[in-house]
Amino acid sequence: MDKGFTPRITALLCQWCSYTGADLAGTSRLQYPTSIIAMKVMCSSRVDPVLLLKAYLSGSGGVLLAGCHPGDCHYEVGNYHTRRRFAILKAIFDTLGLESARLKLSWISASEGPKFAQVANEYTDEIKKMGENPSKKKMFL
Amino acid sequence: MQGASLKVVDGIKSVVRDFLRKALESEAADAVLVPVRTPAKDSYAWILTNDQAVLDEAGPLAPTMPVQGAKALKSLTRKGQGTARVIAVMRPCEVRAAVELSKLNQVHLDNIILLSYDCTGAVPLQDYVGDPAGSEERFDSMLEARKTEESAVKPVCGICVDFSLVDSDIHLGLIGLAGESALLIPNSEKGAALLEAMGIACEEDTSGWMQAVSGLKAEREDKRSKALAETGASLQGFDGLHAAFADCVGCHNCQSACPICYCRQCYFDSEVARRDPAALLDTAIARGGIAFPGDRVMFHTGRMAHMSLSCVSCGQCSDACPVSIPVADIFSYMADLTQATFEYAAGRDDGEPLPLRQYREDEVEKVHEIVKGAEEEEVAHE
Numbered sequence: 001m002d003k004g005f006t007p008r009i010t011a012l013l014c015q016w017c018s019y020t021g022a023d024l025a026g027t028s029r030l031q032y033p034t035s036i037i038a039m040k041v042m043c044s045s046r047v048d049p050v051l052l053l054k055a056y057l058s059g060s061g062g063v064l065l066a067g068c069h070p071g072d073c074h075y076e077v078g079n080y081h082t083r084r085r086f087a088i089l090k091a092i093f094d095t096l097g098l099e100s101a102r103l104k105l106s107w108i109s110a111s112e113g114p115k116f117a118q119v120a121n122e123y124t125d126e127i128k129k130m131g132e133n134p135s136k137k138k139m140f141l
Numbered sequence: 142m143q144g145a146s147l148k149v150v151d152g153i154k155s156v157v158r159d160f161l162r163k164a165l166e167s168e169a170a171d172a173v174l175v176p177v178r179t180p181a182k183d184s185y186a187w188i189l190t191n192d193q194a195v196l197d198e199a200g201p202l203a204p205t206m207p208v209q210g211a212k213a214l215k216s217l218t219r220k221g222q223g224t225a226r227v228i229a230v231m232r233p234c235e236v237r238a239a240v241e242l243s244k245l246n247q248v249h250l251d252n253i254i255l256l257s258y259d260c261t262g263a264v265p266l267q268d269y270v271g272d273p274a275g276s277e278e279r280f281d282s283m284l285e286a287r288k289t290e291e292s293a294v295k296p297v298c299g300i301c302v303d304f305s306l307v308d309s310d311i312h313l314g315l316i317g318l319a320g321e322s323a324l325l326i327p328n329s330e331k332g333a334a335l336l337e338a339m340g341i342a343c344e345e346d347t348s349g350w351m352q353a354v355s356g357l358k359a360e361r362e363d364k365r366s367k368a369l370a371e372t373g374a375s376l377q378g379f380d381g382l383h384a385a386f387a388d389c390v391g392c393h394n395c396q397s398a399c400p401i402c403y404c405r406q407c408y409f410d411s412e413v414a415r416r417d418p419a420a421l422l423d424t425a426i427a428r429g430g431i432a433f434p435g436d437r438v439m440f441h442t443g444r445m446a447h448m449s450l451s452c453v454s455c456g457q458c459s460d461a462c463p464v465s466i467p468v469a470d471i472f473s474y475m476a477d478l479t480q481a482t483f484e485y486a487a488g489r490d491d492g493e494p495l496p497l498r499q500y501r502e503d504e505v506e507k508v509h510e511i512v513k514g515a516e517e518e519e520v521a522h523e
């Protein structure tokens with residue numbers, strides 16, 4: 001595989017935990033790859049599964065959704081709902097033979113800069129191994 | 142479970158008509174919601190009426206379902222329950238859709254008495270419109286024989302497992318009973334109160350009917366899982382999905398005919414769902430071309446994510462599709478799967494909360510399994 005291939009990973013991060021965690025990774029000068037395109041959302045539960053689907057079908061190598069740890073959501077229960085919605089989307093992917101490994105859910109708190117960097121690095125490696133998202137070459141989607 | 146034994150003299154439809162007439166006469170109900178043949182005689186419409194003359198014209202069991210009954214109920218009760226007590230005569234899948242919609246506060250069932258029956262299936266709308274007289278005949282013969290003829294009904298009806306008693310208030314049992322008998326079974330307090338008000342005593346044993354129903358159910362379950370597995374096998378990957386929806390013209394009729402899709406504006410019809418024209422050329426160049434209408438796979442898979450948990454396999458989407466895509470088979474395949482993930486069944490019980498409206502800290506096994514990565518990280522973090 002092409003060594004120079006850098007995937008694009010759409011990362012939707014809740015502003016109270018995961019986005020702050022990503023910020024912390026930055027201010028702590030932890031290295032994480034440029035593949036991560038971070039977007040701030042109010043809460044992981046704000047993300048309709050269709051938005052993840054859209055990122056995937058638009059050619060994102062990976063789609064990362066991250067929020068506060070279960071029990072710690074700023075809106076108390078948002079991420080419990082996220083978990084269920086995410087499970088549905090994953091199940092749909094698996095059922096349809098789409099690559100569900102391109103969808104990732106993670107819980108990263110505001111103080112977990114190192115964990116953010118670690119997830120970003122590991123996920124990027126995983127997506128690199130998978131190669132390009134095949135939807136990138138599909139005319140008829 | 143006990144019921145009232147009814148004598149079928151002049152066909153099953155007239156048994157239902159007589160019952161409704163009595164309910165209105167005795168003022169146990171204020172109105173009925175029934176399918177009535179349209180003046181041109183080539184379709185049916187839902188009519189809300191308390192007029193005996195209209196009732197005489199009513200189906201009241203219709204061979205085909207141009208509009209899903211739950212949608213008619215939604216128009217009637219979307220602002221809350223009215224004061225009128227209305228008996229709605231619906232197929233089991235229409236009852237289940239109504240139950241789903243009531244969980245979503247789109248339908249209010251407090252003053253509605255759902256009357257359902259052992260359903261032998263619905264004739265596809267196109268077939269009915271093409272040959273109304275023949276379809277009437279075929280439907281009547283199925284109904285009286287109490288037996289589904291697969292070639293005459295929608296494909297999803299042939300593999301339907303919820304053809305009998307669902308979460309209705311009163312059920313008309315037919316399957317497995319001799320030609321001249323039927324059972325009127327109260328299935329809720331409301332239903333029992335109505336029968337009591339009408340002076341109908343329920344002392345008949347229903348076990349014979351129940352046995353016949355579960356026998357057919359087992360047969361259907363087998364048939365359903367085989368048929369849907371086949372549907373699923375043809376859907377695999379982008380290529381399978383593309384093949385399934387290659388002819389889709391993007392009309393979104395499937396969504397507007399669906400009783401479950403209740404949003405006033407669907408995300409997929411909204412401005413944000415449209416692609417930026419300026420970016421389309423770039424996408425076309427990157428992909429070697431881009432098809433219009435686009436985003437069909439996104440529409441269908443997105444709709445699966447939004448509503449498959451409540452899909453009742455009524456087949457309205459297939460009926461509505463101008464290019465004969467078996468949308469209902471595809472959605473039923475997905476629905477059986479997503480619903481099983483949460484140990485849920487759409488419309489089974491109005492007391493069972495919608496899976497996306499609740500959560501468990503300690504999730505059901507399958508959900509855990511699916512979000513495993515995140516859960517493992519969580520454990521590591523502790």
Ligand code: SF4
Pocket residue numbers: 395398399400401402451452453454455456457458459468469472473
């Ligand atoms: S998706 Fe199709 S089969 Fe399922 S509830 Fe909607 S119209 Fe009925």
Ligand code: SF4
Pocket residue numbers: 388389390391392393394395396458461462463464465466468
């Ligand atoms: S009704 Fe048929 S053609 Fe129209 S959007 Fe649905 S699948 Fe596509």
Ligand code: FES
Pocket residue numbers: 014015016017018042043044045066067068073074075078079
């Ligand atoms: S605010 Fe972080 S997941 Fe809800």
